[in-house]
Amino acid sequence: MLLGLGVLAAGAALAIGDSSLDKLLALVLFGGLCALTLRYPLVALSLLIVMTVSNLSSNLILGFGAPSVAKLAAPGMMALLIVRLMFWGDRPYVGWLSLWFFCGLLGLKLFGATYAADDWSKTLKDCSDFLKDAIVALLALAFLNYRNGFQVVVASAALTVAFICGLGLIQVLGVDLPGAFWLFARFGEYNGRFAGPIEDENFFAVVVVFCIPLALAQLLEARNTRGVTLWGLTCALLFFGLLATQSRGGILSLCVGLCVLFAQLSRGQKVGAVVASILVVIAASFFIGDEAFERLATLGSLVSEEGVDKSTEGRLASWTVAAEIFRSYPWMGVGAGNFNLLYQDIALEKGLIFRGEGRSTHSLYLEVLTEQGLIGLMFFLGFLAAAARGVWRANRIAHAAGDRRLALQMAAFGAGLLGYLTGMAFLHDAYPRFLWIVLVMAIEADGVVLATLPPPKEGDMSEEGEDETAPVPSLLLTGDMRVS
Numbered sequence: 001m002l003l004g005l006g007v008l009a010a011g012a013a014l015a016i017g018d019s020s021l022d023k024l025l026a027l028v029l030f031g032g033l034c035a036l037t038l039r040y041p042l043v044a045l046s047l048l049i050v051m052t053v054s055n056l057s058s059n060l061i062l063g064f065g066a067p068s069v070a071k072l073a074a075p076g077m078m079a080l081l082i083v084r085l086m087f088w089g090d091r092p093y094v095g096w097l098s099l100w101f102f103c104g105l106l107g108l109k110l111f112g113a114t115y116a117a118d119d120w121s122k123t124l125k126d127c128s129d130f131l132k133d134a135i136v137a138l139l140a141l142a143f144l145n146y147r148n149g150f151q152v153v154v155a156s157a158a159l160t161v162a163f164i165c166g167l168g169l170i171q172v173l174g175v176d177l178p179g180a181f182w183l184f185a186r187f188g189e190y191n192g193r194f195a196g197p198i199e200d201e202n203f204f205a206v207v208v209v210f211c212i213p214l215a216l217a218q219l220l221e222a223r224n225t226r227g228v229t230l231w232g233l234t235c236a237l238l239f240f241g242l243l244a245t246q247s248r249g250g251i252l253s254l255c256v257g258l259c260v261l262f263a264q265l266s267r268g269q270k271v272g273a274v275v276a277s278i279l280v281v282i283a284a285s286f287f288i289g290d291e292a293f294e295r296l297a298t299l300g301s302l303v304s305e306e307g308v309d310k311s312t313e314g315r316l317a318s319w320t321v322a323a324e325i326f327r328s329y330p331w332m333g334v335g336a337g338n339f340n341l342l343y344q345d346i347a348l349e350k351g352l353i354f355r356g357e358g359r360s361t362h363s364l365y366l367e368v369l370t371e372q373g374l375i376g377l378m379f380f381l382g383f384l385a386a387a388a389r390g391v392w393r394a395n396r397i398a399h400a401a402g403d404r405r406l407a408l409q410m411a412a413f414g415a416g417l418l419g420y421l422t423g424m425a426f427l428h429d430a431y432p433r434f435l436w437i438v439l440v441m442a443i444e445a446d447g448v449v450l451a452t453l454p455p456p457k458e459g460d461m462s463e464e465g466e467d468e469t470a471p472v473p474s475l476l477l478t479g480d481m482r483v484s
Contacts, residue, residue: 037080041090042152044080045143048073048136049156052434053207054164054184055197063180074132077139092142093149093448098440101383102134108376112335122337130336130432137436144441144448153441154413157434158211158218161196162234165208165241168194172244194244203431205250206423208242210416210438212254213261217412219276220269221405232276239281249426257419264395264411315362315426321346322366326373333373364424384421387442391417394445401453410445417442 037044051057057070084090109130113123143149167177167185177185184197196204215238219231242250258277265273324346325334334342343359361367369377391414398407417438429435441448 038083041080041084041143042146042149044077045140045146045149046152046156048077048140049153049437050160052136052437053157053160053197059180059183059197063183074136074139077143081139081142091145093145093444093451095138095141095440095444095447097386098141098443099138101386101443102138102440104379105383106131106134108372108379109336112333112372115332115335119338119341120335122341123335126336133433133436136433137440140437141440141444144444145451147452150413150441150445150448150452151409153437154214154409155218157207158215158234158238161208161211161241162215162237164196165194165237165244168196168244169237169240191246193246194241196241196245198431200430201245202247202249202423202427205242205245205247206253206420206427207434208238208245209250209253209257209419209423212238212242213257213412213415213419214409216258216261216273216276217408220265220272221408235276239277243281249423253419253423256422257415260418261412261415264408264415269408314359317347318343318359318362319366320350321359322361322363322370324350325370329370329373331373331375333369333371333376336371339367339370360428360430362426362428364427364429367428383439383443387417387439388414390443390445390447394449397446397449397453403453406449406452410449413442413445 033043033047037047051069051073057068057073060066061068081090081092085092106127109123109127113120113127140153164185167181168187171177171182171185171187176182186195186197186199187193188195188201191201193201194204195201196207198204212235215231215234219228219235222228222231242254262270262273321343322339325339325342339361340359347359361370365377365380368380372380391410395407395410395414398404398410420435420438424435
């Protein structure tokens with residue numbers, strides 16, 4: 001098979017008819033990745049997570065003139081699943097509940113094009129973007145039928161974000177990154193805040209918030225020096241990255257997430273978590289300037305009129321406009337993507353902050369409420385409730401099976417997701433792909449855990465012959481990675 005891939009790569013090079021070294025190297029790399037992912041499918045899942053959280057495709061295009069790798073991701077993963085099914089018999093994981101939720105959300109968005117208050121074409125574009133993100137999320141979910149798929153997503157996200165934070169730390173220490181690698185760890189030109197790879201400090205902050213409980217759980221479960229060192233350094237870099245964003249919403253969101261995780265820990269783990277958090281915050285804050293702490297210190301004063309800065313004033317203006325739109329269009333909203341188009345007129349009428357451009361709601365939930373109405377918001381909250389139920393059941397199933405490590409991972413995943421969703425109360429969905437991936441994983445978490453645990457023993461069965469915890473399906477190992 002590897003020889004065949006080599007022949008195909010050589011043939012493609014001849015077909016291109018271009019002796020460009022960059023293109024030939026890219027072709028060789030692509031062929032190598034194809035061979036690697038065929039043998040180890042979870043590598044493809046890991047690469048997808050890395051691409052998503054690092055904004056890899058856009059930064060490669062902008063900084064290196066590379067072709068779009070994002071356009072190859074979905075077709076490539078779909079082809080990989082088909083090949084594995086045909087030649088290895090690996091059936092992908094199909095999350096039917098997630099699929100139906102996505103269909104419902106897409107239907108509501110499409111219906112919004114029929115009554116869009118300002119521009120129906122904007123609604124259709126929003127639907128197109130949502131469909132692409134939903135397909136990618138479902139493809140990522142399909143790989144969770146492989147053993148350790150959940151853990152691969154967790155580790156890939158946490159380590160990638162920590163690496164990006166490490167690139168930021170290098171720049172803080174006065175070292176310039178070579179070439180255009182600074183695009184993956186940007187600092188604001190005017191405010192000096194760390195924005196990571198996506199040009200927005202607050203959006204990057206909520207991704208970091210999601211990763212911190214995951215990394216902390218890995219640190220608490222580390223059983224050797226290498227594990228403690230790896231995940232201790234990861235936690236320190238993540239805390240540094242969050243502090244460097246100077247995101248007040250990020251700090252609040254992290255507090256919410258860590259409180260949930262803390263409640264799930266044993267007494268010894270609670271002590272370890274407190275000690276580890278204090279140490280990594282001290283270590284991370286050593287490299288943070290006074291400006292960051294001055295901004296974060298304003299959290300307590302935001303409730304007073306004197307504490308309202310430009311950032312807070314802008315959010316309050318967006319929320320005021322959202323309230324006005326809701327009063328006018330309570331049930332169905334104004335159509336997806338139309339809030340931005342209506343903001344300026346309403347803001348001028350109300351004498352609110354004016355910045356010469358359409359503004360977003362600065363709240364995912366208000367965005368859904370204003371653009372899809374109460375009906376859309378109730379449906380979306382149902383989506384979130386299903387995600388919470390999936391993680392909660394996964395945690396219970398793992399506890400009942402006596403797998404403390406898996407139970408802690410599920411608790412950390414739920415804590416990270418809650419922190420993420422808390423942060424989205426202050427942000428709109430400008431970068432929704434990773435959020436959708438995480439949400440569908442949460443919805444299907446209980447099914448994934450059931451497929452991961454070993455089959456129940458006869459002694460674990462109740463008198464009626466039923467498993468007392470959950471209907472665990474029979475497990476069949478096929479190959480070295482898959483459990484179905």
